[in-house]
Amino acid sequence: MRCLLSVVFLCGLFLTQLIGEDMKTSASPRIKAPEFPEGMEWLNTDRPLRVADLRGKFVLLDFWTYCCINCMHVIPELKRLEKGYPAELVVIGVHSAKFPNERLTENIRQAILRYEIQHPVVNDKEMQIWWSYAVRSWPTLVLIDPEGYVTGVYSGEGNYEAIDRRIREALPYFRSRGVVEVGAQHIVPLHLERDRLGPSPLSFPGKILADPIKDRLFISDSNHNRIVIVTGEGRVIDVAGSGEIGRQDGSFSQASFFHPQGMALQGETLYVADTENHLIRRLDLQSGTVTTLAGTGRQGGFLSLGGLGTKAELNSPWDLCLVGDRLYIAMAGSHQVWVMDLANNLVQPFAGSGREGRADGSLEGSAFAQPSGITTDGRRLFVADSETSSVREINLLAGRVNTIVGLDLFEFGDVDGQGAMVRLQHPLGVVFHEGLLYVADTYNHKIKVIDPEKKTSRTLLGDGRPGYRDGREGRFYEPGGLTFGGEGHSQIGGRLYVADTNNHAIRIMKSDGKVETLRLTGLKPTEARPAVGFLLPGAKEINLPPQTLPANSTVELVIDLHLPEGYHLSPLAPFLYSIDPGGSLVTGREKEMVGAIHELPLLEGQGLPVRIPFKTPGATPEFPLKVSVTFYYCREDNQGVCLADSVVWSIPIKLLAQGETVLRLEYTASRTF
Secondary structure, X not given: OOEEOOOOOOOOOOHHHHEOEEOOOOOOOOEXXXXXXXXXXEEOEOOOOOHHHHOOOEXXXXXXXXXXXXXXXXXXXXXXXXXXXXXXXXXXXXXXOOOHXXXXXXXXXXXXXXXXXXXXXXXXXXXXXXHHOOOOEEOEEEEEOOOOEEEEEEEOXXXXXXXXXXXXXXXXXXXXXXXXXXXXOOOOOEXXXXXXXXXXXXXXXXXXXXXXXXXXXXXXXXXXXXXXXXXXXXXXXXEEOOOOEOOOOEEOOOOOEOOOOOEEEEOOEEEEEEHHHOEEEEEEOOOOEEEEEEOOOOOOOOOOOOEEHHHOOOOOEEEEEEEOOEEEEEEHHHOEEEEEEOOOOEEEEEEOOOOEOOEOEEOOOOEEOOEEEEEEOOOEEEEEEHHHOEEEEEEOOOOEEEEEEXXXXXXXXXXXXXXXXXXXXXXXXEEEEOOEEEEEEHHHOEEEEEEOOOOEEEEEEOOOOOOOEOEOOOEOOOOOEEEEOOOOOOOOOOOEEXXXXXXXXXXXXXXXXOEEEOOOEOOOOOOOOOOOOOOOOOOEXXXXXXXXXXXXXXXXXXXXXXXXXXXXXXXXXXXXXXXXXXXXXXXXXXXXXXXXXXXXXXXXOOOOOEEEEEEOOOOOOEEEEEEEEEEEEEEXXXXXXXXXXXXXXXXXXXEEOOOOXXXXXXXXXXXXX
């Protein structure tokens, strides 16, 4: 079901002709694709794009908003089309936000990284492009032909075959007219956001689960496609998942996942919502093995009825909770809550009609909208219903659904209080503890406490601004999961743990109310991400005034990098450099001053500046020197993401019999997460 706007738009210039079907060129008027407005912010490319500059290619516009599960389902279809038409098709994401939090370019950047999007994206925060193309819902795909005319509009998900057929059938026509060249190269200048990320212990962790009895935490390291098991102090006990995207069963080291999310524990069995595989996995913590419990690996369709175990088609299971031998599933993709009887492996819808919205009442007649968090007090289920920005209650005895706080799809905000006045913004996580609900109010960057009996809400942690800060004034960045360490004398007892997704970290609220970051030890980043080249696109270029150096002498380059406060050079990534005097590539390790780029082994302590010796020529009185570096820098706690940066200095050099033997180069890196 599409994420539909609840307002009525004026008819666009081609609204009635195009929505939901291909344009038939012979029967319909050809409509020129509207140009992109100037002044918009672009991602995954180093400059703004224009429709006019993309002539000779099919262009597929993907109108999306990053909260929408249906938009997430379209991404694999887009990747499949890009792979099928690498030279003939350009995909452009048009991000037209639903929630205020989604209008910020930096937050869209995080979504691009989380969803691993590798095509250009424009921030249509004022919905100018949306209006110009008369779009009515998320997701909508608009196909533009190589001559710049709209040739098809497709709403919702599951449109791969129709778009593929349209391109395949039209290509011979445009090739015969000389519009599309066979073997033409991709003309879009890609500048992928992922290339600015270095290795990190966790990558967009989605959920966390505590086992206070055995003093251990289970972390869904979602974008590393693995489950990490640590002690309460952060020492790694085990890791399930190779890091590669897949759905292979087997030993922890062999098994693979695809962006796993919620978990539930029963003794030494851990159940995992393997979200983008549309599976429920079972981890045997004693034998260290992974098996598939439910799901076919294919996304279930609208109103799927379930079935037995691996014969049932699931639809983006996002979170899990256990009540006895019944495993309840927040099935985000079908806007329902499902249940699996662990005695016979029957999995089926439990609550929600499948219609996207907020409707209370009977189990069958109720409606949810992308339920993404689920917890229980043993008698009731509590659901973080993200797209309605509400918290819902399912009474297991009465078989009724009620709303605790929140109103509907387009009623959201950040308001504490009681009853109908309470507003949340796309909450993803919820946990029940001692009569209260703790909610990850994700797009408000807060943790809130809700009393399900009084229907009150108050802010516990966070000031509403995205960021990273420990202490009494803790700050978060789109937190997605919560767990309580329970009571007792274990290390995790009495603590609230938060999967702080966009900070790539696990945060802790201790009994004194202070926020700390869990320091993980013994956890290595996966190597699944492709290695970045030497210089990043858009490298900073610095032109310096002429410098005097002694001829035929060893000179020390002193590269002084000024990093943001609280950051240091990464101990997990190389410092790359090249030294090019007048076009002849040399490196500090080569006596003959010619060779390839080398990794610079960093000294203990990651000290700055970095010092690199090189030998000046003896016969050339003047030459242009170019020094290039790529480096990674991380937060000092080494618990968050590392960032990559590149800089190139150009310096005219004059050689004399005598001169300075030190050449100092400085650069200030300013970007942080």
